[in-house]
Amino acid sequence: MKKIVVLFSGTGSNLASIIEKVHKKKMRDDENCLGIEVVAAITNNTAAKGIEIATDKQISTVVLDHKLFDTREAFDTKLVKIIQSYEPDLVVMAGFMRIVTPIFTSQVQAINLHPSLLPKFKGAKAIERSFESDDAFGGVSVHYVSEELDAGTIILQEKFDKKMDGSFDDFAKQIKDIEHEILPRAIKHVLCEATKAKQSQAR
C-alpha cells in the first residue's frame, strides 16, 4: 500500500472524493501500486467540516491550529514533524489554505489542487478572478508544491468553456466537479504511473 497524508482547511469535499475514489481501493495487479491508503488527514482549521468526513471513515485526524503559532516557520516545523510520523509516500493538499515555507517544501513531497488553469490566477480568490476575467474558459490544475506559490511542475490540468451567461455559482460548481475527478486521478498518476516510469528508466 502507498500511504498518503491529506491536508485540508474547509468543507473537505475533495478529501471526501479522495476517500471515495482511492482510499483502500484496489488499484492494479502489479506490485507498484496495489493500493493507496489515506493514513492521516490534517487540518489547520479547528472548525473545518472535513474533520467529520475523516473521523467518520476512521482516518487518523489531526487538528493543528495555525493561530497557536507565532510564525509560518514554527507552524511548518510542527506540521512536517506530524506528517513525517506517518511516513507517507505523498502529501496531498486538498483545499489547504496555507502558504508553506521552505521548511515544508524542502522536506515534504506534496501536490496541490488549484482552481484555475495555472499559471493563470495564482494565489487566493482564483475562482472569482477567473470568472471575472475576459477568458472564455476556466480550469483546474494539480501541480507539485514548490517554494514559489502555485508555480510547481504541473501534473494534470483540465480546461472548460465558460458559459456566456452562466452564473458564478455554476462556474464554481463546474470547478468543484472537475476537482473531484482530477485530484484522485493525479494521486494515482504520481503514485502508480510515475513510479512505474521511474523504475523502468532505472532498468
Ligand code: GRF
Ligand atoms: C477547492 O476549490 C480548492 O481548489 C481550493 O479550496 C477548495 C477546497 O474545497 N484551494 P473543499 O474543502 O475540498 O471542499
